Amino acid sequence: xxxxxxxxxxxxxxxxxxxxxxxxxxxxxxxxxxxxxxxxxxxxxxxxxxxxxx
Amino acid sequence: xxxxxxxxxxxxxxxxxxxxxxxxxxxxxxxxxxxxxxxxxxxxxxxxxxxxxxxxxxxxxxxxxxxxxxxxxxxxxxxxxxxxxxxxxxxxxxxxxxxxxxxxxxxxxxxxxxxxxxxxxxxxxxxxxxxxxxxxxxxxxxxxxxxxxxxxxxxxxxxxxxxxxxxxxxxxxxxxxxxxxxxxxxxxxxxxxxxxxxxxxxxxxxxxxxxxxxxxxxxxxxxxxxxxxx
Numbered sequence: 369x370x371x372x373x374x375x376x377x378x379x380x381x382x383x384x385x386x387x388x389x390x391x392x393x394x395x396x397x398x399x400x401x402x403x404x405x406x407x408x409x410x411x412x413x414x415x416x417x418x419x420x421x422x
Numbered sequence: 423x424x425x426x427x428x429x430x431x432x433x434x435x436x437x438x439x440x441x442x443x444x445x446x447x448x449x450x451x452x453x454x455x456x457x458x459x460x461x462x463x464x465x466x467x468x469x470x471x472x473x474x475x476x477x478x479x480x481x482x483x484x485x486x487x488x489x490x491x492x493x494x495x496x497x498x499x500x501x502x503x504x505x506x507x508x509x510x511x512x513x514x515x516x517x518x519x520x521x522x523x524x525x526x527x528x529x530x531x532x533x534x535x536x537x538x539x540x541x542x543x544x545x546x547x548x549x550x551x552x553x554x555x556x557x558x559x560x561x562x563x564x565x566x567x568x569x570x571x572x573x574x575x576x577x578x579x580x581x582x583x584x585x586x587x588x589x590x591x592x593x594x595x596x597x598x599x600x601x602x603x604x605x606x607x608x609x610x611x612x613x614x615x616x617x618x619x620x621x622x623x624x625x626x627x628x629x630x631x632x633x634x635x636x637x638x639x640x641x642x643x644x645x646x647x648x649x650x651x652x
Binding site: 383420 | 443458462508515516519520621625628629632635639646649
């Protein structure tokens with residue numbers, strides 16, 4: 369198959385790189401949300417522990 | 423929460439990815455045969471190599487788990503396999519895009535490289551139902567490790583079998599002649615592999631940190647509940 373013209377090839381290349389970046393961004397966002405949930409729950413537990421010891 | 427070396431590692435990863443993208447689009451020459459579409463090679467192939475290495479690494483960590491009985495190795499193995507599956511998804515999608523652009527088809531069923539990667543990917547998709555169908559944590563870790571070792575051993579065998587296959591449309595990158603890549607393309611490809619490997623290690627550490635923190639939080643909650651009950 370002959371090489372595609374630049375404008376058509378550009379769409380495929382952009383699509384491939386966007387897939388890669390989207391996967392990474394979604395993954396980091398999910399882990400980030402998980403870490404912030406852990407952080408919030410840890411704060412609640414610290415408050416709970418302080419109330420227990422008062 | 424994060425270990426000391428995490429921040430420099432994350433910065434190195436971002437820099438490596440930026441450098442690799444710059445090399446791909448401003449340094450590496452256009453392929454004489456495929457033209458601009460060949461740029462997909464620099465994201466697709468490193469992702470495939472790192473994903474397959476991640477599967478094998480998951481198997482090695484599983485061996486460490488079975489030998490030591492330390493469940494943290496099972497968690498490391500699980501995270502490595504999990505990340506490799508995510509990269510594997512990327513490999514299949516970018517591969518389909520590249521195939522459509524250069525061969526005119528999204529998928530070719532008679533192409534050993536494509537089908538063998540799909541088989542490895544589907545094999546590892548079985549890992550999740552296997553792992554999460556077992557409630558007892560020790561049994562879950564043990565069975566998952568056995569699976570990770572068996573599947574991890576299958577990856578290089580599968581790779582070797584594909585190399586022995588004769589009819590191949592898919593280009594060969596890792597050959598004894600260096601895949602016939604010119605100097606600029608080879609450098610760009612190597613930098614892309616390093617960037618992808620760094621990305622894998624960074625994300626692996628990130629998820630592992632989140633998993634460990636989550637487990638410690640659970641233990642802390644249980645301890646506090648027990649204390650308040652007595």
